[in-house]
Amino acid sequence: MGASFVQFSLTPMLIGVLAAIACALPGNFLILRRQALIGDAISHVVLPGIVVAFLVTGTVATMPMLMGAGAAALVAVVLIEAIRRLGRIEPGAAMGVVFTALFAGGVLLLEQSDTSRVHLDVDHALMGNLETLIWLRASGWDSVIDPVALSHLPPELPRIAGVAALMAVLTVIFWRPLKLASFDEGFARAMGLPVSAIGLGLVIAAAVAAVAAFDAVGSIIVIAMFICPPATARLMTDRLTTQVWLSVAIAALAAILGYVLAGYGPIWLGFDSAVSAAGMIATVAGLMLGMACLWGGARGRVGVAPGA
């Protein structure tokens, strides 16, 4: 746990943890509202958004990319809703049509445009580059309070920290309406809550989290963290407050364990190179969900004994 840890592992690990938490928070409500796959759809359409932003601005600067991705997510949500209503198509199929078509458009644009000179490719979009978000200027734990070294932190870290904080604040502020609208939409409507605005707001918040996390860790973690930690927590408790806290803890644990296993696991096994951290984090989150499915205290449906 010396200087090399701070240089090479601390920042990617923190970024992984914060990305996982930022996605898990809105994921709790998406799961309850049976919209879990919105995260899947959003993380696919982020690709065309980024490509279009690149084609428009001609740079790989972060802000245009994030805005392009956010806009694409919004376009996708609007299109899904429009197709569902105009075509009277069930939401799952409408989602399938929209995200595959937009993703195909993104790949096509990517191949057609001259993006070979910049680091912009599909593999990167899927798998992220968590391992490369290192903090070279750090020289040890002292650097954590050294302003010069701190100014050379990878920019992804403050960004994802901001988004994670935003998700936490939004969750606290909108706790009651979110809870009501997620469990009993009819009752929430009768109480005078703007149910569809809450739904749309949740999806937009999820899109913001997805886009910010995607930038740092790729779309695999995004989808896995939207779904696995909240689903794991949901199988362990009947109380929403407990569920949200648990999901945050599980997301953080999965990110740390996954990162460590990816970086050091192969070395312990005698191989000399690390494996994909994003993939390993998703795998660990999946294993945790598997354990909750087998032994979680609240895994059964209400009125059905667990395992019956």
Next chain:
Amino acid sequence: MVGFLDAITLQAGYNAALVTVGATLLGFAAGMAGTFLFLRKRALVSDAMAHATLPGIALAFLVMVAFGGDGRNLAGLLLGAAASALVGLALVDWIVRRTRLAEDAAIGAVLSVFFGFGVVLLTVIQSLERGRQAGLEDVLLGATAGMLMQDALLIAVGGAVVVALIVLLRRPMTLVAFDPGHAAALGVPVGRVDMAMMGLVMAITVIGLSLVGLILIIALLIIPPVTARFWTDRVAPMLLIAGAVGGAAGYMGAALSASIPDLPTGPMIVLIAAGLFTVSLLFAPRRGVLAAILARRRFQARVHWRQGLLSLARAEPIHDPLTLRILRAAGAIRPDGVATDKGRALAAKSLRDERRWEIARAIHQDTALTGRYDGLTPIEDVFTPDQIADLDTRIGPPQPVGGM
């Protein structure tokens, strides 16, 4: 466009012709296989299955290398893909059955975790000496440049088997898709039919991997059936239309991508399918957006026509511009707003019908008949002339209307 003409007539070279034929067959089979998935409202299960193929492919490669093979044997890789897709599917079912999680959460969990694990294995393969040039990343987005005769044959034979099974099993699969409870009561083995449905989808996913890749094969399973749904309410035509949409997308997409440089085949096929979907969404008769708008306009015109005539009959002034325009266009009023003879006759008739309806609804308890009163349906469409004559005797003799 010489290149494109060559491509659609399969004259643009051996590889391009193979890809075009393969894509057409794949699109046709995928459209048909996806139809039942869509009707069963489980379209996104294909998403989980497609992503779940990745670890199987990587494991198959590692196993084959471990046994001294070159690891790129197509049959071996596809076997691995099928096996892990099956495991993924079984896990989705198991999670939904055994826990309180809904199907969407199960699908999302399986697809992200399997895909993540697959990526881990891919990085393991890349670190191996022999894995460097494995090119397994091609299964993500497909690669057509190196398509061989054996790939095309695989798609042709696999697709034909899938289509034949769909034709054979279409009755039980239709029953299960629309009403599993009823199907079970009829003695249809719902579980096994469901498994067959998923097995067919899995077969399409696996044979489509090398051509369009695991992300875009989902599109070929979902978009054609959704498109076909706009054109028909019956299963057999829907199967054929979905197959045709998928086949046309495969054919056009492959031909276009062969004739224009840097146009990847898989995305092109998907975008053509999405284009056909958009056209259907907008312009399909009855279920399309344009048809819905026109139907609304027709309904609106009928309401204004009826209310306009009643106002004429009651000698009330009409101010609504749309009502005036409709009455004028039908020759019921003159440009200055005064009713013509024809208009007065029609107005008198609609007022009389209104009165007839009033009586009919008072004396008839049969709501199947009187329930059809919406202010627009002509009374002659609901009651027989005898019944109307009977109503007229209750109304009494004709009275002048509108102070005329």
